[in-house]
Amino acid sequence: MEEKPKPIFKEISLPIYFIEENGQVTAHTPVLDLATCGKDFDEAKNRFAEIVVIFLRNCLKWELQKKFSRNADGRRLIKNHLNGNLPELLGN
Helix, strand or coil, X not given: CCCCCCCCCCCCCCCCEEEEECCEEEEXXXXXXXXXXXXXXXXXXXXXXXXXXXXXXXXXXXXXHHHHCCCHHHHHHHHHHCCCCHHHHCCC
C-alpha cells in the first residue's frame, strides 16, 4: 500500500460564503477570491476544500520556482523534488 504524503499546510480559517440558487450551491471566499459550486452544500464544501489546497500548493510551487530557478542546481532541485515531494524539499 502506498503511503500518503504528509500534509504541508496547517489548519487555516477562511470566511466562506455559501449561496444557493438555481439548484446549486456556490462556495466563495473573498480572501483568496476563490469559488466553486456543487449540487448541494456538502459537495460545494468538499470541492471548496480541494480547491483551497490546490491553490495553496500552486502558490508554494510558484514561490519555490521563483526562489530556486535562478541557477541550474535550483532548476534540477525543482525538477527532481517539486512534484509530490514538497515536504521533503522543505525539510519536513
